[in-house]
Amino acid sequence: MSTLPQQTAAIPLLASSAWLARHLHDPHISVIAILSRKPGDGGPTVAIEGAHAFHWKELLWDERQRQFVGADTLRRRLASAGVGPQQHLVLYGDHSQFAFYARWVLLRAGIANVSVLDGGLRGWLADALPTQALAAVHAALPAAGGDLQQPARATADIxxxxxxxxxxxxxxxxxxxxxxxxxxxxxxxxxxxxxxxxxxxxxxxxxxxxxxxxxxxxxxxxxxxxxxxxxxxxxxxxxxxxxxxxxxxxxxxxxxxxxxxxxxxxxxxxxxxxxxxxxxxxxxxxxxxx
Incomplete structure (x- = not known):
């Protein structure tokens, strides 16, 4: 039996471009771009309309060691982009796998209100759906004191x-x-x-x-x-x-x-x-x- 947190039934775990396009302005949903590279380093220069962008390491890693941060730091970093703890996250990557990586890290921290956009940015562009210029990438905040800890028991074995x-x-x-x-x-x-x-x-x-x-x-x-x-x-x-x-x-x-x-x-x-x-x-x- 899976030990992963349960997904909210009303929001698909794997969101299609068509589904996200219909819910793009839902106030309960935040779209998060997980970038493999920043724009100045060869990364994308466009984003899905209304998305908040993070470089994968700066959202998920401790800045001083090759280790994941815990739930407190993840929530603080998301909050710095205006993403509240009750919002449902729809992650997408400029390369699809980066969104799945972020989802896995969030699950380990016990943050379960997370979906992934199927196809990521590439699939979204293939469907000619709304984009905007990628103007800013949110900077990492230092890890919270004592934040590097064992993940929630439900996800410790992944x-x-x-x-x-x-x-x-x-x-x-x-x-x-x-x-x-x-x-x-x-x-x-x-x-x-x-x-x-x-x-x-x-x-x-x-x-x-x-x-x-x-x-x-x-x-x-x-x-x-x-x-x-x-x-x-x-x-x-x-x-x-x-x-x-x-x-x-x-x-x-x-x-x-x-x-x-x-x-x-x-x-x-x-x-x-x-x-x-x-x-x-x-x-x-x-x-x-x-």
Whole structure:
């Protein structure tokens, strides 16, 4: 049984562009852009009409360590953009996976009033829906004192760490899924776009199955129909009854797969290894397959 917080029934967990266009001016909804890059660094220069924009790290990470902030800081940072605690968040990414990553972090903190726009900005633009110039990106606020803490009990088990994975290698009760491309999995490169930065070595975690991120999306970055996703999972030999760990390079793509597995395909025990290949590929003594 899933331990995730329950979603408000009236608002879809995965919002279509058409649904959001109809509710764009609903005062109970706040649209949040999760940017992979800021406009001056090659990021988008347009936003969905009325959206509040955050760079992913500046919303979700502590500014002094590679760790997530807790609910207090997340709410303070959202409040700095005028987003109240009772508003329902509809997240979208300039690349779809960044919104799913933000949703996963918010869930870990116990913030459940969150949906994701299917297709993100790319899907919205494909439908020629209203945009505005992206004038400002909200700056990060310092983490609240004592905010780095264990997440809410209901969501504590959706993250797995490197030490836990090391201890479970070879354990048949755990299936490990690599959400990267075939080239990354085979060790031909480290990064998703031909780059070789981000880890000292290339390859994959021993025993991991390939379940590529790109296969889950259509040409507009929307999730494929559930029947197609189920067929992909079956072809990859995945078992919904087994405990599952997912990883990619920085965990953005793996959190999209987390959504697919838990919310659409009925997997009951899925955890994200958020250190992903950036961490594993540089760990001294960690085994690698290629």
């Amino acid at each position: 993250r797995i760490g490197r030490d836990q994975l090391l201890q479970r290698l070879g354990d048949d009760s755990l299936q490990i899924l690599d959400i990267r491309s075939q080239e990354e999995y085979d060790g031909q490169r480290v990064g998703p776009d031909g780059g070789n930065h981000g880890a000292e070595r290339a390859g994959h975690i021993p025993g991991a199955r390939l379940f590529p991120f790109a296969s889950l999306l259509d040409e507009h970055s929307r999730l494929r129909p559930v029947e197609e996703l189920r067929a992909l999972a079956s072809a990859a030999g995945l078992d919904a009854q087994r405990e599952t760990a997912v990883y990619c390079r920085l965990s953005h793509r793996s959190t999209l797969a987390f959504f697919v597995l838990t919310e659409l395909l009925g997997f009951g025990n899925v955890r994200v290894y958020d250190g992903s290949w950036t961490e594993w590929g540089s760990l001294v003594g960690a085994p690698i397959a290629a």
